[in-house]
Amino acid sequence: MKHAYGYIVHLLCTCTLIICSVLFFVSCKKFITIPPPETQVEGIKVFENDQAAIAAVTGLYSQIMQSNLTLANGAATLYPALSADELYNTAPNVDYDGFRTNQIIADGSGLPRLWSFGYRYSYHANAVIEGLQASPVITDSLRKQLTGEMLLVRAFSHLLLVNFFGDIPLVASTSFQENEALPRTLSAIVFEKIIADLLQAKQLLSEAYPTASRSRPNKWTASSLLARAYLYTGQWALAETEASAIINSGLYSVVPVLNNVFLSNSNEAIWQISSVSQSLNTTEGNIFIPSSATTRPAFAATDQLLTAFEPNDLRKTNWLKAVTISNQPYSYPYKYKVRTGAPPYTEYNIIIRLAEIFLIRAEARTMLNNTSAALQDINIIRSRAGLPPVTAGTNAELLAAIAQERRLEFMFEWGHRWIDLKRTGAIDNVLGPVKAPNWQSTDSLYPIPKYELDTNPFLIQNPGY
Amino acid sequence: MKPTICILAMLCPILSMCQPKPITGQVLNQDNEPIPAATVTLISNKQSTITNNNGIFALNRVEEAGIPSHDSRLLTLDSITISAIGYETVTIAVTQLQTSNSKPQTIILPRKITALDEALIIAYGTTTKRFSTGSVAKLSASEIEKQPVSNPLSTLSGRIPGVIVTQGSGVTGSTVNVQIRGRTSLDLALSKNDPLFIIDGVPFESGNTPVNQLTSAANNPVPTNNSPVSGISPFNTINPQDIESIEVLKDADATAIYGSRGANGVILITTRRGKAGKTKFAISSYTGFSSITRSPSMLSTEQYLQMRREAFANDGNTPTNSTAPDLLLWDTTQYTDFKKKFIGNTGQSSDINASVSGGNAFTRFSIGAGYHRETNVFPGTHSDTRASLRLNIFHTPASKKWDIHLVTIYASEKNRLFRTDLTRHIILPPHLQLFTSAGKYNWQQNGINFSTLGFTNPLAEMERTYNSLNQNLSSNLIINYKITAALVLRVNMGYNTFNTTEQSNTPRTAIAPDNSTLASSLFATSTRSNWIIEPQAEYNAKLAKGKLELLLGTTFQQRNANGMNAAGTGYTNDLLLASLSAAASITASNTFELYKYNALFGRITYNWQQKYLFNFSARRDGSSRFGPGRQFANFGALGLGWIFTTEPWMQNQNILSYGKLRTSYGITGNDQVGDYKYLDLWTNTSNPYQGIPGFRPLALFNPDYNWEKNKKWEAALELAFFNDKLSVSTAYYQHRSSNQLVSYRLPNQTGFATVVKNLPALVQNSGWEFTLQSMLTKKKGLHWKSSFNLTIPSNKLIAFPGLAGSSYNSLYTVGKSLSVVTALKFLGVDPSTGIYTYQDLNNDGALNAADLQNLGHLDPRWYAGWSNTIEFQQWQFDIFCEYRNQRGRNYLATLYNYKPGFLYNQPDFVLNRWYKPGMNSVIQKFTTANSTPAGQAGNRISASDAPYSDASFIRIKNIALAYNFSSTLAEKLKIEAARFFIQAQNFFTITNYKGSDPETQNFLQLPPLKTIVMGCQFTL
Known part of the structure; x- marks a missing residue:
């Protein structure tokens, strides 16, 4: 009798175990399958609908303007202006001092503002391009336009990076497995890629702006x-044709x-980018x-300028x-005239203008x-500045006049001065004396941020750092 | 439960004239299992024998001169004693063994209850230290309640071998990090190796992750590379006085049943339960003061100005208005000790707890309530307050067929702080004036805006408030149903919710006038909840000569987290900052997370004659944190134990009262990678562009990551001497973590800086753990209990295929610790030039990556804790010391960017600087710029080993002195008990550390506080 009772217990025990196990294996797989989070959307869904695809593109512009003093939101203006002979910071600051004295520390806080953001733009652009390619449902004209926009942003970001850093890794997809160990690509090849992207963008984009503003x-x-x-x-004929x-x-x-010139409705603007902030129009206006009236400006034009x-x-x-503060005169950049202001913005950041x-x-x-035609072009700019026209001279004189005009017309704009000095080979002669004793010819390229070298052993630092 | 001793004797007929028959019997334990090797001694002539494997003995009484063996008179007067290790000794008169029955006799020995037999709570059950095959350490209420801290994790500090507890900051309510048996994570900033926390059977929703979404003063103001995440700790919502015990599970045997969540160890927190007996009402309260433990003094104005002038002279520069406003424009007669002003105040703590508990054999209850308030050492009255409630009810019917047990704890914590830790401002020039002559906040001095110098006004900064309300409700219901005596069905149902509401206001007064930003407010709420259902079946049986326990169960767990974050900006005045709708513009975002977890687990425990112990546990886990096809994984462990003191050959000695060898091996895992990381997700941008809302890719995604595995092996020897008065245990452990899930660091060229990925790295943590406990009782009521623990850990990266080509190349070296310092060798100051020099390893004249060397590590070399409790009559005195022998980050690790000579104050040891050729000094010559030779040499400090130096310390962590009313006095007062006490935490620290506190190792963060309280406790 007792024996039988024990048997029942064992049986019961075993049954329970079996039932438990069966229940488990039936229910578990279903139980742990979860839907995507309600506040996010799967990439594939973004490109199943025209409006969402447009949002993916405007999202990139919003991201570009999200943080102040990042690559295309102030940093490409401020840092090279300090590195060249345009601006100086009026109070000691570790980050700015490094750029101003051409003693940039590779793990300083300024460099990632240039480098990381450039690649963030590229990733976003590549993600949209891949998404549009894979999607069967986006309207064809829209696909063309959005792809064109993204190719253009990618080229723009590469163009900034190649100018500041020289050879850069060239990223053409979103796959981190492909991109994480990419070494630097020769800048000549980067330029080829930039031009290829832009040519394709030119073909895809229409003459009309997608929205009312530029x-x-x-x-x-x-x-x-x-x-x-x-x-x-140096592809002069092509440059002339495009221009x-x-x-x-x-x-x-x-x-x-x-x-x-810098107003949001400026007819000179070919591409401008609008703020997304609630309190400022442009980062440039805000920091300069x-x-x-009694506060010392944080940055002022150098005597050379x-x-x-x-x-x-x-x-x-x-x-x-x-302005004069504590008996000291300062001249601060005043292209953008709005320091703070909520939308609607009266000033947009102009990326490129006529x-x-x-x-x-x-x-x-x-x-x-073609000297005479060149003179006409220079004098259009000079006359607006209230200056008498320049007259014919040798090619070298003319190039010097153009360099001078570019220096003043584009002061504190997108690092034009710095880039021009570099590409014309004048940088050592011009900055050598001004930045003595710190200047070295290797300073014309910024160091790659230390974090990047640490995380990608295939990156080689620029010489001199 | 009193043992019933049933005695039936079988002896030869007393008056038999034949050969005397032996005295025989069978010795059994309470479970009716034979006790072999028990010693049986006849009292009259000390003649003895031992029991055989069936517990049976036979004692032939030897004849003595003049006393016939069959002398019934004498025999009936004689007695035998039976003793066995681990059992109480029993004495029985021989006559009691008399019986007419011819069956063999049984004598039952009750088990001896010593410290080895105290209940230890483990996964889904209990065990004792004696029979445990795993590594389980326990901190009991008596040790917890003596520590006047608000965070229960702080009470573990130094008390458990293999566990390092580090307070993140001295700010009230800040996180306390717990690391069990070393670091496995390759990226501390992303994964702290947090153990799994289970409170009364329910996984604690927040774990040990900071609960605040908004920045508060509890956050690290200057996070350094690899510094753990800090913030407001969720554990402040747990009242330490509510805790009955904290168990720390370390090895595979103890943790493998938690499967994928057990890799970093498990901490079980059990709240107080009611005991049968008279209803007790207890109330206890204390109040006291806090101040900072340690912080070096800073330069006075005079010394500061001298430093600045010397720096300019060294650089060959003349100070100008723009390079030296502090020398030329400011009033150099002013002096404020900013350290004293910002962090030198006295904080207050007060605490009151009341409880009622009692019950009978069928129903037991315990109800408690507590209130705790703590203020900080910052100026003003910022406080952290907690009100808590707990309820614990148990009921079983008279049949004891089933029982039900409900545990609920609730706490509401209100932390009033401000946005940034003021400690980071102690480096302001000492003659900076924080107030204008009109008594308003100063924002500029002689036309130089603080903002252009990178300063703010710290006192105005405090107006940027931070308030949080954290509420934690945790409830667990356990129902047991006995189908038979052997088979119990159980269901454990738990619910835990943690809600946080935060608000941080920035009034216009906190913003410099030159900054045009308007007042703003940030709001954040998060609601996180977690439910768990665990049906289980437990089966107990006798199998051969052993006891078998089977456990089978399944877990269904779901976690929901919702967060809302809103920012109101553009307030034109400060009147309605708490109102979101009063803001000119509002941006808001919300988050959503879902985690589902399912498991099947089982355990087989077999105890053969209390000699051989066998424990096998296994778990199959499914988790929603992994992509399709990778959601399931298996884990398991085997533990073996051998209590060799129960062997017959160990019986003839009385020194060693207990000895056990145990070992365990198993696999645990980790799925703490965050939700949805395998999905390609897009989210909205914070702001629309030109009125069109935007989308952005959220992060890199990786559909292919897999389970992380942590293999743990341990062997231990546990010994107890002199009737368990002295116990010693030694354990060696080796944990190997592979296939580690990390937020892999990527170069930014991939678009983001991290991706969730498995690393092929193999990380080993091994080490020795020693504990020694002694209990001495002298006459006249003097008791001395002492306990010492020592851990010698070792951390090593065993293998890392592809390290050279990975982003971890600059951080780790195969064969070295994860905290390896790969840096330039710092050679000190060159006496001739006065600047820092570093070893040029390859003598190529340049200092670069090729000159980096492995220069030691930052792991603790050893750490120990020593506690002593001395009781003398009515007095009780406790002292607990913590030792840590380690190398750590000194002040240079946080201050390297603020070089001596710059426009910042410095700790006064920079005065030991170079100022004339030929002199030997510790600090290089002062300089004002990064571009000078000294500045450039100083820039390399962070890449050298100079920021690492000895950070060993001995800390008197806790002192408690208590006076207990004598029972006669208590009786007179008609109370059960009463005591008065003084307690101190972080009382005293001995260290050579260069910086503020060797535990926090961050110069610009508030060091831990020293707290001294006094109070009383009454039980009615």
């Missing part, structure tokens, strides 16, 4: 960046009043303009503002020995 690129934006890339690579096409499009004009102006150059009085196209064409034409 805050998203059109075909001419691709052309203008192409013109810039051709200029940087002429933009000028002849009739869409743009040189704004006669200097103080109106001091908070009150101030003495470079010809007399009566309107740009000196309109695009710089002089004045540059004229000066690109002038330089290309000089190189192609």
